[in-house]
Amino acid sequence: MSERTILVWFRNDLRIHDNEILLEAVRKADKVLPVYCFDPFYFRENPSGNPKTGNLRARFLLESVADLRKNLRNIGGELIVRIGNPAEILLQLAEQYHVNEVYHHREVAHEETEISEQVETALWKIKLNLKHFIGHTLYHKEDLPFPIKDIPDSFAVFKKKVERDSNVRPCIGTPEKISIPLIGDAGELPTLAELGLEEPVGDPRSVNAFRGGETAALSQLDLFFLNEGQANTNKNTRNTTDHSSQLSPWVALGCVSLRHVYWEAISHQHSSSLILDLLWRDYFRFMFKKHGQKFIAAKNNEAEVSALADNQDELFESWKNGETGVPLVDAIIHQLNATGYINNTNRQIAASFLVNDLKVDWVKGAAYFEEKLIDYSPASNWGNWAFIAGVNDARESRYAIAAKPAIQLETKSEFIDTWLPALHIVE
Numbered sequence: 001m002s003e004r005t006i007l008v009w010f011r012n013d014l015r016i017h018d019n020e021i022l023l024e025a026v027r028k029a030d031k032v033l034p035v036y037c038f039d040p041f042y043f044r045e046n047p048s049g050n051p052k053t054g055n056l057r058a059r060f061l062l063e064s065v066a067d068l069r070k071n072l073r074n075i076g077g078e079l080i081v082r083i084g085n086p087a088e089i090l091l092q093l094a095e096q097y098h099v100n101e102v103y104h105h106r107e108v109a110h111e112e113t114e115i116s117e118q119v120e121t122a123l124w125k126i127k128l129n130l131k132h133f134i135g136h137t138l139y140h141k142e143d144l145p146f147p148i149k150d151i152p153d154s155f156a157v158f159k160k161k162v163e164r165d166s167n168v169r170p171c172i173g174t175p176e177k178i179s180i181p182l183i184g185d186a187g188e189l190p191t192l193a194e195l196g197l198e199e200p201v202g203d204p205r206s207v208n209a210f211r212g213g214e215t216a217a218l219s220q221l222d223l224f225f226l227n228e229g230q231a232n233t234n235k236n237t238r239n240t241t242d243h244s245s246q247l248s249p250w251v252a253l254g255c256v257s258l259r260h261v262y263w264e265a266i267s268h269q270h271s272s273s274l275i276l277d278l279l280w281r282d283y284f285r286f287m288f289k290k291h292g293q294k295f296i297a298a299k300n301n302e303a304e305v306s307a308l309a310d311n312q313d314e315l316f317e318s319w320k321n322g323e324t325g326v327p328l329v330d331a332i333i334h335q336l337n338a339t340g341y342i343n344n345t346n347r348q349i350a351a352s353f354l355v356n357d358l359k360v361d362w363v364k365g366a367a368y369f370e371e372k373l374i375d376y377s378p379a380s381n382w383g384n385w386a387f388i389a390g391v392n393d394a395r396e397s398r399y400a401i402a403a404k405p406a407i408q409l410e411t412k413s414e415f416i417d418t419w420l421p422a423l424h425i426v427e
């Protein structure tokens with residue numbers, strides 16, 4: 001009997017722990033072919049003429065893919081890396097390596113699902129199945145107490161029902177060994193220049209250090225609980241002032257699974273705020289699943305459009321350069337531009353200022369965050385912006401925080417930085 005080969009298509013699940021597509025492939029196949037594609041779609045220009053993926057996020061992605069390759073090699077595997085359209089690349093690799101099936105994790109946002117549909121169509125031409133797995137949410141879709149179409153639009157109701165009637169599944173194991181076919185050319189990772197991007201310039205005011213990859217993600221998680229524990233026993237210990245984990249860049253690329261974060265939080269008896277925030281992430285993803293693009297459909301009735309400023313382009317330029325003249329907003333944007341990261345409250349303030357004070361179309365701001373944020377995640381970014389812009393009816397009280405008058409947005413600093421514990425990564 002001939003060997004069975006399964007191609008594992010990595011996308012936003014760049015880890016070997018709690019990764020169902022990898023473990024399932026290892027169990028079901030004689031040989032596993034792990035693949036990552038740098039898709040030029042994500043590196044083209046957005047409508048404002050800026051890169052869809054900025055250089056800080058691209059660098060974080062490159063580090064994450066390199067770390068995945070290293071972790072796969074540690075268990076006897078390899079990661080094939082290619083630059084190009086996944087539909088063409090996966091088809092070509094499937095033929096070359098006599099692949100029997102292709103596994104991937106299902107996405108929810110429009111662009112991501114379109115890409116998987118193209119892959120599915122391409123593979124189907126050679127009668128190959130693209131098998132979809134659910135792996136990006138804390139709660140498994142099948143375990144929700146309601147079908148997708150009946151998911152409550154209110155976060156408060158969603159939270160109450162999910163917490164009462166559903167459970168988070170345990171994490172699944174990490175494969176100890178992986179068998180791969182004989183690979184001729186695994187491919188090199190591209191450089192930033194090959195992706196059309198410039199090297200980021202370090203900002204001396206920034207103490208934040210985000211390094212991509214599963215290894216760094218797991219270190220960050222450990223450090224977070226360590227610091228939280230010390231902060232509880234020793235009030236002098238430095239910690240993030242808002243007790244946020246700053247895990248989002250790794251979560252966005254799946255370098256750490258939400259379930260792993262959840263079960264670690266439970267085992268450290270660190271419950272409420274972190275788990276609540278993980279639920280926010282699930283909520284936005286499920287809203288996209290339920291409503292599709294309608295969840296972020298811009299209002300385009302006459303009254304809304306005429307409420308926008310006439311000199312939008314000029315105002316948007318001043319906002320994105322941190323030159324609005326409102327100190328806190330400018331400091332927040334300086335931090336975003338220099339580091340690719342700002343905390344949740346500051347995102348709300350910057351977004352609300354653009355939409356409510358400057359009266360600029362929120363879509364411009366969301367696209368700018370897409371370029372700049374190293375934790376960019378379609379459902380979280382566009383969903384949060386849509387809330388602030390009020391383009392859907394699901395308004396939540398937490399968003400009132402953003403609606404401060406500009407006069408209150410004072411700061412003495414021209415740059416804001418939140419403290420991140422130094423990462424010690426063993427190569």
Ligand SMILES: Cc1cc2nc3c(=O)[nH]c(=O)nc-3n(C[C@H](O)[C@H](O)[C@H](O)COP(=O)(O)OP(=O)(O)OC[C@H]3O[C@@H](n4cnc5c(N)ncnc54)[C@H](O)[C@@H]3O)c2cc1C
Pocket residue numbers: 243244245246247248249251252273274277278279280281282284342343344345347348351369373375376377378380381382384385388
């Ligand atoms: C305008 C705007 C745009 C945003 N864009 C993104 C984005 O592109 N990607 C992104 O991951 N988050 C986004 N957020 C949500 C939030 O700001 C970040 O997830 C948060 O700052 C991450 O910090 P943390 O890891 O310390 O969070 P923690 O408080 O430690 O929370 C743990 C995890 O929960 C998730 N989470 C927390 N808050 C939210 C939230 N409000 N919505 C969705 N998920 C949440 C994140 O994955 C986070 O890592 C946005 C918020 C706003 C207001």
